Amino acid sequence: MEKRVTILMPNGRRQNVGVKPDMTLLEILETASGKHGFDSDEHCLKFHNKELSLTQQFRFSGLPNNCVLEMETTEKRRTLSNVLVCIQLTDGTRKQGEFTPGSSVWHVVQQLCSEQIEAYASPIIIYMRSEVVGVERMQQTTLKSLGIIEGRAIMRLVDKKPEELKTQANVYKPPSEAKSKAADADDQPSTSRSAIGGAGGGGFALTNDMLKSLKRSAPAEKSSGEKTDAAVEAEKSAEAEQPKYDWGSSSGYTLHKSKKDDQNEDDDDEDEEENAGRPPPVVNIIGPRNAILFSLDAANRHNDDLPDSFFDLTVNDLKMVLRDLKRTASGTEDAPLLTANLRELNRQTAMLAKLNQYKDCVLRIQFPDRNVLQGIFKPHEFLAKVEEFVRGFLATPSEEFQLFTIPPKKVLPPTETLLELNCVPNAVLHFAFVEDRLNAETNCFLQDKYLTQLTSEEGALFAVQKYRIHKASVSSS
Template sequence: MDKRVTVLLPNGRRQNVSVTANMTLLEILETACAKHGYDSEEHCLKFHNKAVSLTQQFRFSGLPNNCVLEMEPTEKRRTLSNVVVCVQLGDGSRDQGEFTPNDTVWAVVQKLCESQVKGYESPVIVYMRSEVIGEEQMKQTTLKSLGILEGRAMMRLIDKKPEDLKTQANVYKPPEAKAKSTVDDDQPSTSRSAMAASGGGGGFSITSNMIKNLKRTAPDDKTTAEDEKASSSEKPDQQQEQQPEAPKYDWGSGSGYSLHNPAGRKKQENEVDENAGRPPPVVNVIGPRQAVLFSLDESKKLPEDLPDSFFDLTVNDLKMVLRDLKRTSNGDDDAPLLTAKLRELERQKTMLAKLNQYKDCVLRIQFPDRFVLQGMFKPHESLSKVEDFVREFLANPGEKFHLFTIPPKKVLPSEETLLELNFVPNAVVHFGFLKDNLNAVQNRFVMEKFKAQLTSEEGAHYAVQKYRLTRATAVGSG
């Protein structure tokens, strides 16, 4: 499609100028001035009342097609100053010199690289995206026509035939589309699932973690069920050899924040019941409050090997994503402004709701040597109770220490309760001595007799689930 701009002249008339991508704005100004008898050196161009640079090519100016440029007189006449031009040869060497904008490209080549250009069969000068091919075209092209009016400019001198210029190196070529089989036609294609996962529109993006959560909350998906049946029918022996998948516990990696999903509590209990036939992991209770100790270095988590079809979005998945996004986007837009008293009232309501829902709190204290101590507490207990609990297991109980959350590091006050610290129903805190030299990794933090009774990380999860199931059963029977 042909491009053009409209120049609004000082006398109120309009002049249409056909432009090309490599045409400079100075050439547009000179074309309009030549047709109406104006001096281009005494005028400038403006777009939306802002002066545009005349040295820019139209492709790099950011001006839209069919735009209107205003031509206005300048305060003083433009004067041409010398420019420094650098020419880079094919071997990487460079030569530079000073020229006037009215000098031709051929004059620049003759002055800077006369000996090299004699051996070229088809010399070509490349500036920005403009290509000046051959001696005749170089003699007709001035630096001014390329937009070189001031400052410095750099060109490349190469020896290529005009037809070879259309062939570029390192250009990506998309792979040819493969013929789809009849089996693939029934399932969503990879391109569609990739487009959906990239967040098609609306400013939201769908990540792989979101898709995993969606699949886990919607286990009745037909596509996943068919894939599982197909995989089980293809490799029955391998499936029998594989160990059953470990139960998934809702314990996040955040520090000092609530890590429990109330909606998933029932699902977790069902998972423990389903794995009742499996031998439970070894749990070594080493003290009060169902205390267990495990090491993060010894925990070995098996990576989830999920099929590609697991990440294909279905209609139900997209409906759930849209529902959650609507709730998120509309949650605070229409919410009224709250005063400090109302915010405090809302906070107290939230804490009361947690007290009513959770009767215990699981706290994990991580030491610098990556040992983790886990214990059960009541939401109304203060952090000082946690400090007394930790002190019973320390190799140096007389040293002063503090508990903190990261990131950023925030030392926790001992007088506040776990509910006020937002540690209900579970949280991870970090341990540190007040003396920095005692916080070295090679230092001893927990007594050796407790390290000899380690529990696996899976066992720590199991201990929490068993404790909560026992309490729920006792409350239900009572």
């Protein structure tokens, strides 16, 4: 269906403008202004008396089809200033520079990536969801036509054929076998309108057959009798909130800590079978707080292929979905209104419970060169202690830096504790110098003597697991 908007001009006339999803509001304004002889730099677009940003594309503006926009005169003439453009290459490196909005995309690429563009057979610039394919299109496309007229913007430069961009990756559907008409009649649900769609955005619908299977399984659960108090407590502990980053259970080398003496021998046998022929990973402690340094580039990540049966929907899956939906509905509808004092009391209670549960927290500080520094801290320590710990490993410790979390980027104040910053039990912090010039010019953030003592990512996970088991054994004794 053709999309268009109606512009109510200052002279009282109406102008219909055909739009495309990747068309910017600035292009719509210029098209309407050009047909009636108005200067687009002296006017703006409003929707329901709210001024619209001309830099956004129509698909992201939230405007409905066939909407009516008002074109009004601005108080100050719109002037174009230099914009900061950053281009990200396929290897992750970024190059940036200042350009005028009238500069072509090809001029920007030549100025920032002149060496890399020579090796590209089919260069493509991707901004937002707009794709500028080929050198000719880049020469014809300006930054202003992409909606880049102020502030800063980032683009991606890739080397792909245009037809490869239309291919969706990681999608596989095995061919279904031909079934007889009788089998199709038996397997077909009663009515298509009986589906309860959109189970909380779960990606499937609950049909009558699924609900019948749930009802059949319900009497069997009731006949088994009521749950004992121990079973209820076990279920509550199983539904406890999981840590943000579960590093302790991700190592390829497994350690177990049994709580019962009669299970120690069985756990030892399982450890020997699981770790048979696999030596423990090498761990290099390079400083206090069990400091470990490893690189994300050298990490070997294995993505195991899941069997097709993993994606089959079972009755237990449906039970879990319905349970989560009921819990969400009861939490939003039946939740009482809380005052500011009660919300603060709940927050303090949650912090005390977390402080009682976790005696240590593991922090990972990721540097722009993809090196990660790992250390162990106490929940009540201030972030200033973490900054002091990081400064001891820097090649230039005199430079000012900051630690932040993403997304969105939030610079952490050094006067708050790790518990208040929600860094317990685990957290990943990012490192950056206060001066952007140092982040671009500095090739080595850490001292060379520490870069020669790298530990594998598996070794870092193994060190955390071993430390926690050691602390648990000491506290129990």
